Structure formats: C-alpha cells, structure tokens
Amino acid sequence: MSRAQVDDVLTVDHLVRRFGDLVAVDDVSFRIAPGETYGLLGPNGAGKTTAISMIAGLLRADGGSVTVAGHAMAPDAVEPKRHLGLVPQDLAIYPELTAKENLRFFGKLQGLRGAELTQRVQEVLDLIGLADRAKDRAKEYSGGMKRRLNIGVGLLHKPELLILDEPTVGVDPQSRNSILESVEALSVEGMAVLYTTHYMEEAERLCDRIGIIDSGRLAAEGTRDELIQLTGGTDTIRLGGSGDLTAAAARLREHPGVEQVDADRAGLTLTVRDAPTLVAALVGVATDSGVRLADVEITRPDLESVFLHVTGKALRN
Structure with missing residues (x-):
C-alpha cells in the first residue's frame, strides 16, 4: 500500500527535546499508517523513551510537532490522547486488584460503561491470555503476566495508536513470547503500533518498518529488507x-x-x-x-x- 494512499495515524515531524546541553531527541521524523507496526530500535539511552513521552503528550517538545489521528499533540491537549493507548516501561496496575478489577477500573476512566465495558474486558483478557487468571490479584502474577495486564489496560478503549515502551524488559522467555504474540495480533485488527526495543530479534519479528535511533537521531529507517540493503545486502x-x-x-x-x-x-x-x-x-x-x-x-x-x-x-x- 502506498504511503500516499492512507491517512497516517501518527505523524512526527522534526521532533527535538533538550535537557540542558544534552539533546536527547534530535530532529526525529517518522509516520505510522493504520495497521502498521513501527519499531524504534536502539540501545538504552538512545532517546526512545523521551521521544514517546513527547508523542504521548507527557513531555513538551522543544521543537517539531506530533499529530495523532489528525489532532495536534501537546501536554494540555485532550482530543489526540483519546486516540492512543500508552503502555509504559513501569507497570501501571494496582497489585491488590484482580486482573478483571484492574481492567474495569481503567475502562471506566476511559469512558466505558455497562455491557460495553464487560464485553471489552473479556475481549482484552482473551487477547492477553489472562482469562483463566482473571480473578487472581495482580500481585500474585509473574512479571510477564503483569506486563501483559499492563498492555491490556492500554488496549481497552480500542485506540487507533498503541505505544509500547520496551514491554518485554525483565520477563522470562515464555512470557516474552506471549507478549510478542499479543502484539502481532494487534495489527491484524488494524491498530497502529509504535514499539520501542533494544532487542534486534523483536524488531525483526514484529515490525513492518523500523527506525534505528542512536544518540537522539534517527540514523536510518525502512523495512527490514530496505535496511539490510544499506550494508550492501551481501x-x-x-x-x-x-x-x-x-x-x-x-x-x-x-x-x-x-x-x-x-x-x-x-x-x-x-x-x-x-x-x-x-x-x-x-x-x-x-x-x-x-x-x-x-x-x-x-x-x-x-x-x-x-x-x-x-x-x-x-x-x-
């Protein structure tokens, strides 16, 4: 599908963020289409989390712009945030609540009510593979299960754009694979996904296009095959x-x-x-x-x- 034939869910243009003399994000631009999984691949400290903090409206940019579903993003903007789900590195769930209680609580914050909320909670539990543990408290879960519940919270309101910041850090291989399978299912539903990682194999497995970020700059961008050609392709x-x-x-x-x-x-x-x-x-x-x-x-x-x-x-x- 031609890039000109779709309305991009996310547009990032010349994004800049400084912390004193440190330029954490330096003139970064990219776009994500509906149903596309875009990976930001780079080492720790490359600027990935700072970039998505601006994209999600948690941090004000020093330069450039972000548009989500046609709406300009800023820390005080409400409308663009309705169209995205954010899954941060740090867990954003309540350990004393069960998975179902966590999802119902966050679902209500997102405006879901009644039968719609009940149905959506069950759909998300099935998607993240926690339906059989729905009544267990989150504190009893493994690290990987907590991560999957964290992803579920971001999915409840069916966002057009889901942002996942290093979602597999610190989890065991089995849970990691379950998380990756959940992410793979999202693009099938037409959701745009922004996925940050420093794991090469995750980017290769999940992402339609990949942006290589280092020292705050986007050093290269393209499909896996397009990026491989940069090395000569031999x-x-x-x-x-x-x-x-x-x-x-x-x-x-x-x-x-x-x-x-x-x-x-x-x-x-x-x-x-x-x-x-x-x-x-x-x-x-x-x-x-x-x-x-x-x-x-x-x-x-x-x-x-x-x-x-x-x-x-x-x-x-």
Whole structure:
C-alpha cells in the first residue's frame, strides 16, 4: 500500500527535546499508517523513551510537532490522547486488584460503561491470555503476566495508536513470547503500533518498518529488507576444508552471484548474493575442484549489522 494512499495515524515531524546541553531527541521524523507496526530500535539511552513521552503528550517538545489521528499533540491537549493507548516501561496496575478489577477500573476512566465495558474486558483478557487468571490479584502474577495486564489496560478503549515502551524488559522467555504474540495480533485488527526495543530479534519479528535511533537521531529507517540493503545486502558463505583451495577459489569467482572469494589455510570465504539459493551449487564447484569440505556456514546480514553500519558501533554497546 502506498504511503500516499492512507491517512497516517501518527505523524512526527522534526521532533527535538533538550535537557540542558544534552539533546536527547534530535530532529526525529517518522509516520505510522493504520495497521502498521513501527519499531524504534536502539540501545538504552538512545532517546526512545523521551521521544514517546513527547508523542504521548507527557513531555513538551522543544521543537517539531506530533499529530495523532489528525489532532495536534501537546501536554494540555485532550482530543489526540483519546486516540492512543500508552503502555509504559513501569507497570501501571494496582497489585491488590484482580486482573478483571484492574481492567474495569481503567475502562471506566476511559469512558466505558455497562455491557460495553464487560464485553471489552473479556475481549482484552482473551487477547492477553489472562482469562483463566482473571480473578487472581495482580500481585500474585509473574512479571510477564503483569506486563501483559499492563498492555491490556492500554488496549481497552480500542485506540487507533498503541505505544509500547520496551514491554518485554525483565520477563522470562515464555512470557516474552506471549507478549510478542499479543502484539502481532494487534495489527491484524488494524491498530497502529509504535514499539520501542533494544532487542534486534523483536524488531525483526514484529515490525513492518523500523527506525534505528542512536544518540537522539534517527540514523536510518525502512523495512527490514530496505535496511539490510544499506550494508550492501551481501551474504557470507564459509567453506571449511582442505585441498586445492587456490583452484577452487578461481572457479568460484567465475560463478554468477559470487562477488568475492578469499582463501586461507582452513578454507574459503565467499561474499555472495542470496546465499541460500547458491550454496548447493557452490559446494558442488568446490568439491569438483578438489576441496575436501569439513563444514559449511552461511552468515546473512541482520539488524545488528545495519546498526553497526549506520552508527559505527554495535547495538548492544
């Protein structure tokens, strides 16, 4: 779908926020369409939480603008906040209340009443996988279950935009997977999602488009494949083995799709386009050239590679 064919749920234009001499968010711009999951990927301290605090109207921007569902956002603006749900890093639930009581309480704050509230609470409990624990107090939940309840609170009023700030931090792998499955279901319902994370694999799994943020600036933006192309889009095949490596290297350099071949004492390293479709043929060329293969390894570029390419440092630094 063309970006020009939809009305974006969120528009962020040249957003700036300073804290004294520190520029925490530096000229950040991006847009999110209905049904799209957009990821802000970057390390801790990159400016993700500051950016979403301005987007949600919790913090005033020093420059730029935010529009949610066609309404200008500001700390004192009411209308744009009706269209978004915010799930912060810190839990915003009452531990002494059950899941159902928490959801009913927050649902009433959001203007839901009667049968509509009852129905929506049940729908959210099913979505976040807590229907069977609905009558248990939140304090009895695991960390992951509390996180899922936190997400449920943000979903109750069916916002057009849901903001999730590092929702899987500190949870066990099983709960993390449940949270990711819940988020995956949201875009199917047409909800726009802004998802911040420093986990590369989460961004790759969930996000239609990704903005790489570092030191307050948006260093790159696009789909996963578009971002991979920034690195050159090439794969590496390592053919470990022995034999006539020089002759094999010469033949392999002539094969379509092979851009570079380097030989050393332990084998051959090939730079290629689309390794999975080439590897069988290249193994055949190598063995026909007298190479006795011991192992074959394929390395494909990922978002870690992209982050290193556009920022000059590893994502997890």
